[in-house]
Amino acid sequence: MSKTLIRAMILPMTGPDDFYPEGEIAIEGDRILSVGPKGSAPAGFVPDRVLDLPNDVVMPGLINTHTHAAMTMLRSYADDLPLMPWLTDKVWPFEAKMGKEDIYWGTKLALAEMILSGTTSMLDMYGDMDRVGDAVLETGTRAVLSRGMIGNAPNGEQAFQEQIELVENYHGAGDGRIQVMFGPHAPYTCSGEFLQKVKAEADRRGVGIHIHVAETLDEINTIKEQEGKTPVQWLNDLGIFGGHVVAAHCVHLTEEDINILAEKKVAVAHNPESNMKLNSGTAPVPEMIAKGVVVGLGTDGASSNNNLDLFGEMRSAALQQKLKKDSTALPAYEVLEMATIQGAKALGYEDIGMLAPGYKADLITINFDQPHFYPRFSIPAHLVYVAHAGDVRTMMVDGKFIMEERKLLTMDVKKICQEVEQRAKRIAAEFAD
Amino acid sequence: MSKTLIRAMILPMTGPDDFYPEGEIAIEGDRILSVGPKGSAPAGFVPDRVLDLPNDVVMPGLINTHTHAAMTMLRSYADDLPLMPWLTDKVWPFEAKMGKEDIYWGTKLALAEMILSGTTSMLDMYGDMDRVGDAVLETGTRAVLSRGMIGNAPNGEQAFQEQIELVENYHGAGDGRIQVMFGPHAPYTCSGEFLQKVKAEADRRGVGIHIHVAETLDEINTIKEQEGKTPVQWLNDLGIFGGHVVAAHCVHLTEEDINILAEKKVAVAHNPESNMKLNSGTAPVPEMIAKGVVVGLGTDGASSNNNLDLFGEMRSAALQQKLKKDSTALPAYEVLEMATIQGAKALGYEDIGMLAPGYKADLITINFDQPHFYPRFSIPAHLVYVAHAGDVRTMMVDGKFIMEERKLLTMDVKKICQEVEQRAKRIAAEFAD
Numbered sequence: 001m002s003k004t005l006i007r008a009m010i011l012p013m014t015g016p017d018d019f020y021p022e023g024e025i026a027i028e029g030d031r032i033l034s035v036g037p038k039g040s041a042p043a044g045f046v047p048d049r050v051l052d053l054p055n056d057v058v059m060p061g062l063i064n065t066h067t068h069a070a071m072t073m074l075r076s077y078a079d080d081l082p083l084m085p086w087l088t089d090k091v092w093p094f095e096a097k098m099g100k101e102d103i104y105w106g107t108k109l110a111l112a113e114m115i116l117s118g119t120t121s122m123l124d125m126y127g128d129m130d131r132v133g134d135a136v137l138e139t140g141t142r143a144v145l146s147r148g149m150i151g152n153a154p155n156g157e158q159a160f161q162e163q164i165e166l167v168e169n170y171h172g173a174g175d176g177r178i179q180v181m182f183g184p185h186a187p188y189t190c191s192g193e194f195l196q197k198v199k200a201e202a203d204r205r206g207v208g209i210h211i212h213v214a215e216t217l218d219e220i221n222t223i224k225e226q227e228g229k230t231p232v233q234w235l236n237d238l239g240i241f242g243g244h245v246v247a248a249h250c251v252h253l254t255e256e257d258i259n260i261l262a263e264k265k266v267a268v269a270h271n272p273e274s275n276m277k278l279n280s281g282t283a284p285v286p287e288m289i290a291k292g293v294v295v296g297l298g299t300d301g302a303s304s305n306n307n308l309d310l311f312g313e314m315r316s317a318a319l320q321q322k323l324k325k326d327s328t329a330l331p332a333y334e335v336l337e338m339a340t341i342q343g344a345k346a347l348g349y350e351d352i353g354m355l356a357p358g359y360k361a362d363l364i365t366i367n368f369d370q371p372h373f374y375p376r377f378s379i380p381a382h383l384v385y386v387a388h389a390g391d392v393r394t395m396m397v398d399g400k401f402i403m404e405e406r407k408l409l410t411m412d413v414k415k416i417c418q419e420v421e422q423r424a425k426r427i428a429a430e431f432a433d
Numbered sequence: 434m435s436k437t438l439i440r441a442m443i444l445p446m447t448g449p450d451d452f453y454p455e456g457e458i459a460i461e462g463d464r465i466l467s468v469g470p471k472g473s474a475p476a477g478f479v480p481d482r483v484l485d486l487p488n489d490v491v492m493p494g495l496i497n498t499h500t501h502a503a504m505t506m507l508r509s510y511a512d513d514l515p516l517m518p519w520l521t522d523k524v525w526p527f528e529a530k531m532g533k534e535d536i537y538w539g540t541k542l543a544l545a546e547m548i549l550s551g552t553t554s555m556l557d558m559y560g561d562m563d564r565v566g567d568a569v570l571e572t573g574t575r576a577v578l579s580r581g582m583i584g585n586a587p588n589g590e591q592a593f594q595e596q597i598e599l600v601e602n603y604h605g606a607g608d609g610r611i612q613v614m615f616g617p618h619a620p621y622t623c624s625g626e627f628l629q630k631v632k633a634e635a636d637r638r639g640v641g642i643h644i645h646v647a648e649t650l651d652e653i654n655t656i657k658e659q660e661g662k663t664p665v666q667w668l669n670d671l672g673i674f675g676g677h678v679v680a681a682h683c684v685h686l687t688e689e690d691i692n693i694l695a696e697k698k699v700a701v702a703h704n705p706e707s708n709m710k711l712n713s714g715t716a717p718v719p720e721m722i723a724k725g726v727v728v729g730l731g732t733d734g735a736s737s738n739n740n741l742d743l744f745g746e747m748r749s750a751a752l753q754q755k756l757k758k759d760s761t762a763l764p765a766y767e768v769l770e771m772a773t774i775q776g777a778k779a780l781g782y783e784d785i786g787m788l789a790p791g792y793k794a795d796l797i798t799i800n801f802d803q804p805h806f807y808p809r810f811s812i813p814a815h816l817v818y819v820a821h822a823g824d825v826r827t828m829m830v831d832g833k834f835i836m837e838e839r840k841l842l843t844m845d846v847k848k849i850c851q852e853v854e855q856r857a858k859r860i861a862a863e864f865a866d
Contacts, residue, residue: 075807076814080764112804276752277818279760306818307805312748319709319749320756327712331513371545372740372822374508374850375857381509385710385739389805390823417807424808 001029002399005047008365010035011059011379012355013340016333019379025058027361030175030399035355055369056393057379059336060354061120061362062310063343066210066248066269066298068148069124069132070106072113073098073424074303083216083278091303097427104131105419110308111139112411117309117389120362120397123246123269123298123347125183125210127159133170133178140402140410142362144347145170146183146210151194160198167205177398179207179348181246186212187231188222192238199240208244208348211235214257215249216280232257241266244348248298250288251281258284258291267294267346270338272316274300282324285317289334296343297335309389310339318384332384365394434462435832438480441798443468444492444812445788446773449766452812458491460794463608463832468788488802489826490812492769493787494553494795495743496776499643499681499702499731501559501581503539505546506531506857507736516649516711524736530860537564538852543741544572545844550742550822553795553830556679556702556731556780558616558643560592566603566611573835573843575795577780578603579616579643584627593631600638610831612640612781614679619645620664621655625671632673641677641781644668647690648682649713665690674699677781681731683721684714691717691724700727700779703771705749707733715757718750722767729776730768742822743772751817765817798827 003026010023012035026033026041034041041047078090098106103126114122121142124132129145136143147163150156163182171180182202184190190198202209214220214231227234232253235241241264248269250261261268270283288295297317299308314335321330344353352360368376372386395403402410436459443456445468459466459474467474474480511523531539536559547555554575557565562578569576580596583589596615604613615635617623623631635642647653647664656664665686668674674697681702683694694701703716721728730750732741747768754763777786785793801809805819828836835843 073808074810075805076811076818077808079811079814079818080761083760086760109804109807116804273752276756277760279755279758282756306814309805309821312745312821315745316749316752319706322712323709323715323753325712327516327519327710328513369850371542371549371846371850372508372742374542375506375510375854377507377857377861378509378512381512381739385509385512388742388745388821388823390821413804417802417804421808424810428810 003028003045003047004049004051005041005045006051006053006058006365007038008053008056008058009368009379010355011057013060013336014354014356022054023058025355027396027399030360032355032357032359032361034357051394053365053394055367056365057368057383058355058363058365059383060340060352061364061395061397062118062339063296063347063353064114064119064122064298064308064310065246065296065343065346066271066300067110067122067124067308068126068301069110069122070098070103070126071301071303072109072308073102073106073420073427075306077303077428079306093431094427097430100128100131102423102427103128104135105416105423107132107135108139108411108416109420110302111135111141112408112413112416113308115141115395115403115408116392116406117311118364118366118392118395119308119310120364120395121347121352123181123210129162129166130169133166133173136178137174138410140400141397142177142352144179144181146181148183148185149190149198150185151190153189156194164201167207171207175398181208181210181244183210186215186219187234188219195235195238195240203243208246209240210246211248213247213250214252217252220252230254230257232260236260236264246346249275249280249283251275251283253284258288258293261288261293262291267296269298269346270295270317271298271300272320273313274304276316276320278304282320285321286325286329294342294345295338296346297338311387311389314339314384332378332380335384336380361399362397364392366391367393436461436478436480437482437484438474438478439484439486439491439798440471441486441489441491442801442812443788444490446493446769447787447789455487456491458788460829460832463793465788465790465792465794467790484827486798486827488800489798490801490816491788491796491798492816493773493785494797494828494830495551495772496729496780496786497547497552497555497731497741497743498679498729498776498779499704499733500543500555500557500741501734502543502555502557502565503531503536503559504734504736505542505741506535506539506853508739510736510861512739526864527860530863533561533564535856535860536561537568538849538856540565540568541572541844541849542853543735544568544574545841545846545849546741548574548828548836548841549825549839550744551797551799551825551828552741552743553797553828554776554780554785556614556643562595562599563602566599566606569611570607571843573833574830575610575785577612577614579614581616581618582623582631583618584623586622589627597634600640604640608831614641614643614677616643619648619652620667621652628668628671628673636676641679642673643679644681646680646683647685650685653685663687663690665693669693669697679779682708682713682716684708684716686717691721691726694721694726695724700729702731702779703728703750704731704733705753706746707737709749709753711737715753718754719758719762727775727778728771729779730771744820744822747772747817765811765813768817769813794832795830797825799824800826
C-alpha cells in the first residue's frame with residue numbers, strides 16, 4: 001500500500017477550533033492514518049512520498065450535493081432570460097439533441113472543472129448516467145449518480161428501467177467510489193403513484209432518492225392546487241421520506257415543512273447561485289440548520305450558474321443569508337461544514353468530509369501564499385470570503401493524487417475542451433437560422 | 434515610443450456587438466493606436482514586441498469605483514458580527530492603531546491583489562493618502578485618491594488640510610495616473626456647513642467629491658430625523674451636487690432621489706458584496722441605469738468583502754439584482770459596462786474604460802483556455818458568471834506591462850505579504866490582553 005505524508009497547514013473540519021498551522025497528515029492506501037501537528041505521524045510510518053507545502057492549507061475535498069454535470073454543454077448558451085422562455089426555447093430543445101456521447105464529454109468537462117476548483121464528490125442527476133459513471137470511473141473522483149426521471153413524460157417508464165440498470169451496473173463500482181440513488185425529478189413532474197413505485201424500488205435495492213423539492217413559488221402553488229398541501233407535506237404523506245433522501249433546493253418552506261425534513265432526516269442540497277440567478281428565492285438555511293436538518297451545498301447545472309465552483313458557492317451562500325437576515329447569519333465555519341462534512345452526510349457517506357484517522361483520503365490543498373490570503377487572521381473566513389477556484393493546487397481522492405500543481409493527472413484537458421466545443425457548437429447550429 | 438502588438442480575442446467594450454475572435458490591438462506609447470481584426474494595425478506599424486495570446490480575451494482593465502485599499506490590513510480580522518460591535522469593538526480600534534507605514538503596506542498589498550484580479554484603476558478613500566499615492570506611483574496603476582474626512586470628528590479640520598495638501602502634491606502626478614477628489618465621509622458624519630466648505634474648496638481647485646450616501650436604513654432615518662429629508666435630497670439642497678460627484682453605495686433611494694442623481698449627473702459606486710455582507714440591502718441599480726445614472730462597481734474595503742476581486746463583484750451584482758427583481762435584470766454585458774466604461778465615467782476619465790483608438794492602453798488579458806471557459810457560447814456571460822480572479826494573465830497600464838503570466842513586474846510580492854502579515858498581527862496583538 002502506498003504511504004504519503006503531507007506537511008502543510010491543516011484544517012481538518014473536525015471542529016471549529018481544530019487547526020494545525022504546522023501540521024502533517026499520514027495516508028496509507030486509500031485512508032487517512034493520522035492528522036496532527038508536525039511529528040504526529042505514527043512511529044514507524046515510512047512514507048513513499050513526502051509533499052512539503054508549508055504555505056498551503058489542506059482541507060477535505062469539497063462535496064457538490066446537487067448538479068447536472070453534463071449541462072456544462074449549455075454553459076453561457078442562454079442567460080438573462082425569463083424562466084419559461086429560457087427553458088422551453090433554449091435549454092430543453094438543446095438537451096433534446098444531446099446524445100450519449102455528448103453527455104459523456106460534457107461530464108468529463110464538468111469533472112475537469114470540479115477538480116480544478118476543489119470538488120472531489122458530486123451528487124449528479126441526468127440521463128445516460130452509465131456514461132456519466134464511466135467518466136467518473138476514468139477520472140478517479142467520487143460520485144453518487146441518479147437517473148433523472150420525469151414520471152409524467154412519455155419516457156418515464158424507460159427512465160425507470162435505466163435507473164434500475166444503473167443500480168445493477170454501477171452501484172459500488174470503482175472500489176465504492178460510485179454510488180447510485182433514484183432520481184425522480186420533482187413533485188410537479190411525477191405522479192404520486194410513480195413516486196411511490198420509485199420509493200418501493202429504491203427501498204428494495206437499498207439505495208436512496210434524490211429529488212428537486214420546493215424550488216419555485218410556481219411549484220408550491222401547483223402542488224397546493226392539486227393536492228391541497230405543500231410539496232414537502234405531500235411527499236411525506238406519500239411515504240417518500242424516511243430512509244436516505246436528498247431534497248434539492250427547498251427554497252420555499254413552511255415551519256411545518258422544516259419540522260418534517262428534520263424529523264424524517266431528509267438532507268437538503270442548497271444551491272444559492274442558481275436560486276439567485278433564476279429568481280427562485282432565498283432558502284431558509286439557518287432555520288433548517290437550527291432544527292438539525294443536514295444542509296449541503298450544490299452548484300446546480302452550469303446552465304443556471306454558470307460554473308461548478310463551490311468556492312464561489314460558499315461565498316454566495318453566506319452573502320445571500322446575510323442580505324436576507326443579518327450580518328451574523330451563516331458564519332464562515334458553518335458554510336465550510338456545508339461544503340464538506342454536511343455534504344458528506346447528505347450523500348450518505350460516513351467516512352469522507354473531514355480529515356480524521358480512518359476516513360478516506362479525499363483532500364485538497366489551497367495555495368495560501370498569495371496576496372489575497374494576507375494577513376492570515378482567519379483561515380475559515382479566508383476560505384469562504386476570499387478564496388477562488390484558481391487557488392486550489394492539489395487534489396487526492398481515495399488516496400490517489402488526481403491533480404498536482406493544477407495539472408490534471410487523469411484527464412486529457414485539451415481533448416476534452418475541444419470535444420465539448422465542437423459538440424456544443426454543432427448542436428447549437430441546428431437551431432440557428 | 435514603445436510599440437506593442439497584441440493578438441488575441443478582443444472584447445473592446447465599445448458596444449454589445451463588438452468582438453474580434455481573432456483580433457489585434459496596436460499600442461504606441463501610452464495610447465491605443467488601433468483595434469480590430471487580424472491585419473487591422475496601420476500599414477507601417479512595426480512593433481517592438483508582439484504578444485500572441487490566441488486563447489486569451491483582451492478587455493479594458495477593470496475599474497474599482499469605491500474602496501479603502503489599506504483595509505486589506507483587516508482582512509478576515511472580524512466577520513459574521515452585528516454591524517455596530519464589528520465597527521466599535523474591532524474595525525475602529527484596529528484602524529486607530531494603524532500608522533502611515535501600515536497604510537502604505539496595506540495599500541501595496543491591495544494593489545498586488547487588484548492587479549492579479551484585473552483591476553487597473555481605483556477610487557480610494559482613506560487617511561494618509563500621500564503614502565497611498567506613493568504606493569500607486571511605484572506600482573504603475575491608476576488611482577483617484579480622496580482623503581476620508583469625518584467632519585464631526587476632532588481631526589475633521591486636520592483631515593481637510595491634508596486633503597488640500599493631497600490635491601497640491603498628487604493631483605496629476607505620475608503623468609496623470611493619479612487624480613484627487615475630496616472625500617467627505619458621509620451625510621451622517623459631516624455637518625452641512627462642513628460639506629459646503631468642502632464643496633467650495635473642491636470647486637475652487639477643480640476637483641470632484643467622493644462621499645458615502647444612503648448606505649443603510651439607519652443613515653436614512655438619522656438624516657430624515659435631523660433634516661426632514663433623505664440624504665440625497667439634503668445633499669442636493671446643500672448644493673453639493675453638480676460638478677463631479679461619486680456617491681458610494683446609494684442602497685436606499687426614493688424615486689425622487691434617483692431623479693436627482695440623474696439630473697445632477699451624480700455617479701454611483703455600487704458595492705454589492707459589502708451591501709450583502711453587512712445586510713445593508715439591494716441598491717436599485719436597474720432603476721438608476723434606466724434613468725441614465727452612471728453606475729460603476731466597487732468592492733468597498735477588504736474588511737467587509739473580504740477581497741478586492743471585481744470578477745466576483747460583477748457576478749454578485751448580477752445575482753443580487755436577479756434575486757430581487759427577475760432573471761432578466763442586469764444582463765451580463767451591462768455588468769461588464771459597469772466594471773469598465775461606466776466606472777471610467779464615474780471616475781471622470783474620458784480616455785479609459787474601452788479599447789478604442791486614442792484611448793489609454795489600460796488593458797488585461799484573461800486566459801480562456803481552461804475547462805470552465807468551454808464551450809465558448811458567450812464571452813460576456815463567461816466573464817460575468819464564470820470567470821474568477823485567477824484567470825487574469827496579463828495587465829498593461831498606460832502602455833506599460835505591469836503583470837505578465839501572473840508575475841507582478843513592479844512589486845516585490847513576497848516582501849509585501851511579509852510586511853503586512855507582521856504589521857497586522859502586531860496591531861491585533863495589542864488587543865489580545
